[in-house]
Amino acid sequence: MRRKLAAGNWKMNGLAAQLTELEAMKPAAATQQTDVLICTPATLVSRAVDAAAGSTIAVGGQDCHANASGAHTGDISGAMLADAGATYVITGHSERRVDHAETDAIVAAKSEAAYANDLVAVICIGESLDERESGKTLDVVGTQLAGSTPAGATGANTVIAYEPVWAIGTGKVPTLEQIGEVHDFIRTQLVERFGAEGEAMRVLYGGSVKPSNATEIFAVSNVDGALVGGASLKADDFNAIITALDAA
């Protein structure tokens, strides 16, 4: 049985005052079956870990460099995130792939850096609107999955997040059939490559998840939770998503 995961991605949002929202998530996070994760800006990781004290909320980073240290101005290493108290890190988010030209090989190297520092890598993949409309979704997702997931991936160190680029922050969501098709495909690919470990890896859906659509998305096969951007910034919204996932 895979544990469910409700993951929030605050992106480049949040000053210290935002941590009151994290604190207000503690009661909802006290569930039996669902893990809760908030990926804060790097500046807030350590304070978020303090704010989460006494709860089961895990704190993650949103990116890490492939190297452990060195002359990479402005970057942050997996070791630094772990030192700040993070236990997860997002790798290969589409905004990183686009804004910073991250390739599958770079994403795989970053995910290996996560493993080396005992961080769970939340590896993001997903097609653009053009790719969806030209019928290339499974090709693109399959290529990204194979190229971005290191050979050492296990159910314990890796979470896959399927995020159609056109659904992120747009309010547009694929049909439940489209979500199911891609999640079933990802599961098949993971099991083919990793066997039982591929069965154990959680596969999240991401892209415009909100309280009003969470329940129906969580009922889709092979959806083990969500990676949530905008709706993770407000405790009221994210708590409703946690509760919907726990009930699924």
Ligand code: PGA
């Ligand atoms: P969104 O973002 O929920 O605001 O669409 C999801 C993500 O980018 O992880």
